[in-house]
Amino acid sequence: MRSSTRECAPRVSEKRRAPLGVYLATAWLGLCLAAALFGDFLPLPAWNDYDYDFQSSPAFTEGHLLGTDPDGADILSGLVHGARVSLGISFTAVLAGGVIGGLLGVLAAYRRGWVDGVITTYFNVSLSIPTIVLTLVMVAVLATPAVDGSSSGIPRELVLIISLTLVIVPVLGLLARGSALSWAGRDFVMVAESIGMKKRAILWTHIVPNVLPTMMSIGFLAAGIVIVIEGGLAILGAGATPGASWGSMLAKNQSNFTIGPYPTLVPAAVIALTVMALNYFADYFRTKIDDRESRL
Amino acid sequence: MKALAALTIVARAVTVLLLSTFMITVLVRLLPGDPVDTLMPFATDEGRNQLREELGLNLNVVEYYFRWLGEFVRGDFGQWYASTGDGGGVPISQMLALALPRSLLLMLYTMVFSLAFALPLGIFLGYRADSRVDRVISNATFALSSIPSFALGLSLVFVFGLKLNLLPVLGYVSFAESPSEHFKSMILPVVSLSIGLIAGFSRLLRVDTIATLREDFVTMASSKGLSDAWILWRHVLRPSSTTLMTSAALQMGGLIGGAVVIEIIFALNGFGMLLNTAIATRQYLAIQSLVALIAVAFIVFNLIVNVLYAIVDPRVRTASV
Numbered sequence: 001m002r003s004s005t006r007e008c009a010p011r012v013s014e015k016r017r018a019p020l021g022v023y024l025a026t027a028w029l030g031l032c033l034a035a036a037l038f039g040d041f042l043p044l045p046a047w048n049d050y051d052y053d054f055q056s057s058p059a060f061t062e063g064h065l066l067g068t069d070p071d072g073a074d075i076l077s078g079l080v081h082g083a084r085v086s087l088g089i090s091f092t093a094v095l096a097g098g099v100i101g102g103l104l105g106v107l108a109a110y111r112r113g114w115v116d117g118v119i120t121t122y123f124n125v126s127l128s129i130p131t132i133v134l135t136l137v138m139v140a141v142l143a144t145p146a147v148d149g150s151s152s153g154i155p156r157e158l159v160l161i162i163s164l165t166l167v168i169v170p171v172l173g174l175l176a177r178g179s180a181l182s183w184a185g186r187d188f189v190m191v192a193e194s195i196g197m198k199k200r201a202i203l204w205t206h207i208v209p210n211v212l213p214t215m216m217s218i219g220f221l222a223a224g225i226v227i228v229i230e231g232g233l234a235i236l237g238a239g240a241t242p243g244a245s246w247g248s249m250l251a252k253n254q255s256n257f258t259i260g261p262y263p264t265l266v267p268a269a270v271i272a273l274t275v276m277a278l279n280y281f282a283d284y285f286r287t288k289i290d291d292r293e294s295r296l
Numbered sequence: 297m298k299a300l301a302a303l304t305i306v307a308r309a310v311t312v313l314l315l316s317t318f319m320i321t322v323l324v325r326l327l328p329g330d331p332v333d334t335l336m337p338f339a340t341d342e343g344r345n346q347l348r349e350e351l352g353l354n355l356n357v358v359e360y361y362f363r364w365l366g367e368f369v370r371g372d373f374g375q376w377y378a379s380t381g382d383g384g385g386v387p388i389s390q391m392l393a394l395a396l397p398r399s400l401l402l403m404l405y406t407m408v409f410s411l412a413f414a415l416p417l418g419i420f421l422g423y424r425a426d427s428r429v430d431r432v433i434s435n436a437t438f439a440l441s442s443i444p445s446f447a448l449g450l451s452l453v454f455v456f457g458l459k460l461n462l463l464p465v466l467g468y469v470s471f472a473e474s475p476s477e478h479f480k481s482m483i484l485p486v487v488s489l490s491i492g493l494i495a496g497f498s499r500l501l502r503v504d505t506i507a508t509l510r511e512d513f514v515t516m517a518s519s520k521g522l523s524d525a526w527i528l529w530r531h532v533l534r535p536s537s538t539t540l541m542t543s544a545a546l547q548m549g550g551l552i553g554g555a556v557v558i559e560i561i562f563a564l565n566g567f568g569m570l571l572n573t574a575i576a577t578r579q580y581l582a583i584q585s586l587v588a589l590i591a592v593a594f595i596v597f598n599l600i601v602n603v604l605y606a607i608v609d610p611r612v613r614t615a616s617v
Contacts, residue, residue: 129594250446272447
């Protein structure tokens with residue numbers, strides 16, 4: 001069988017694949033980040049400013065480059081503002097979840113014994129409920145106003161960040177634990193132990209620096225997942241303020257989908273492109289790490 | 297030794313199950329507002345107290361949890377309260393009887409459809425690793441898998457429902473009512489959920505196939521003069537599919553309830569939609585029982601994988617666990 005004799009075929013293909021996709025991904029994410037950071041300086045109407053003379057106008061209408069939704073809100077302005085909210089929520093949740101989950105995971109791998117048991121059980125318990133369901137319950141607990149109108153007083157976007165952080169902690173934590181465990185068995189760690197290096201010192205000088213790149217690569221994936229969950233929550237009516245994020249733009253216009261699908265499809269496409277770009281990044285990062293690790 | 301290992305796995309699963317249901321209990325009790333106000337807004341004080349007792353709100357969290365657990369394991373999932381004011385409710389099991397089959401069928405079709413495409417694709421890509429075909433298809437599936445299922449679902453509705461007018465875009469038709477309409481109503485939701493899975497599954501299978509093709513028994517089989525197709529299907533597929541199976545089982549657990557967004561977009565009124573309504577309308581018992589069922593499904597699928605491992609891959613069967 002001829003292919004059985006081939007040497008390490010997949011690595012070559014992944015190396016060759018990286019560049020174009022990564023350039024496009026960088027360009028797209030850069031554009032989104034620029035929109036998120038400097039969107040206020042663009043000559044656009046406000047995202048929640050309803051222009052009643054231009055409702056459901058098509059793209060390239062004067063004053064509304066990408067047209068408007070049925071409320072008369074400018075779609076381009078919504079996308080620019082949505083970049084700030086969606087990316088802000090996603091990156092904050094993943095960063096916070098990565099730090100908390102990473103510390104817990106490395107701690108579990110380092111201490112072993114009952115500490116490991118408790119932390120791993122906590123991760124497994126959280127993971128036994130689908131992320132979207134768990135986030136939905138979290139958002140309900142933290143945010144939804146009661147019947148008498150009293151709400152918890154936490155801003156909507158912060159509620160989403162907290163809920164999504166709690167949901168992403170076990171995902172990243174379990175990965176950090178697995179990665180830390182695999183590094184702990186490597187030769188150079190055993191050498192460090194045998195020359196009498198303290199366990200804590202080994203942890204910070206040998207294990208954490210090696211776990212970090214893996215965490216960053218998975219972090220890009222997680223950021224994409226969080227954007228998707230945020231979009232799903234919006235469709236379920238538990239997302240950001242209507243029209244504020246990409247997901248809630250999509251959800252807000254979804255009721256008019258059969259009449260005018262355009263204002264729904266545009267944010268959907270933007271979400272898809274962003275997730276794709278983040279996945280390309282994660283993939284590229286992973287091949288880089290694999291190359292580095294095989295040289296170690 | 298084997299029995300002990302099996303017992304440990306089961307004990308661990310039960311622990312996770314108890315803890316995850318308890319976590320949900322705590323979260324449900326933390327929901328803001330008085331559920332009695334939502335469930336019976338116009339009831340008398342007497343009626344309110346009665347409902348409070350019925351729901352167990354006068355108990356503390358631990359007592360409340362064990363009372364619910366006792367009823368749950370006996371198959372009593374509680375009542376779904378109507379907010380009409382008289383406190384009358386519908387048994388949750390009755391609502392499940394309507395919603396659950398839809399979600400289970402959605403899950404089943406999605407799995408069958410995804411695997412039907414992913415198995416040949418993954419094996420083929422592994423066999424032709426690094427060829428031009430492999431590069432093109434791998435890239436395409438990678439890009440496709442990045443599209444969220446709801447974005448895909450909406451696009452499919454746009455193309456096949458609105459532009460081409462080929463398929464229904466909303467609602468569910470049961471198989472008994474009309475088999476052809478039933479499948480028509482399921483095509484778009486199933487495809488929306490499957491594309492990502494096909495991409496993920498075929499990727500996993502491709503990598504494992506490449507690894508298996510380097511094994512001695514493959515060289516042996518090909519030196520016996522067996523055809524490539526025979527070797528791939530008879531000797532390579534089984535040992536290469538363990539990672540794929542784990543992933544598939546986890547996805548199956550996740551699809552019950554996890555497909556809620558797709559259920560909403562296509563108005564399938566399945567399990568996920570029931571759960572979403574329960575959360576939005578503060579149906580305490582319903583939230584607990586439904587989430588518990590999801591967790592049970594997830595953990596049971598996990599256990600099944602561990603058993604299937606041994607059956608599918610002879611190498612695991614003989615190795616001491």
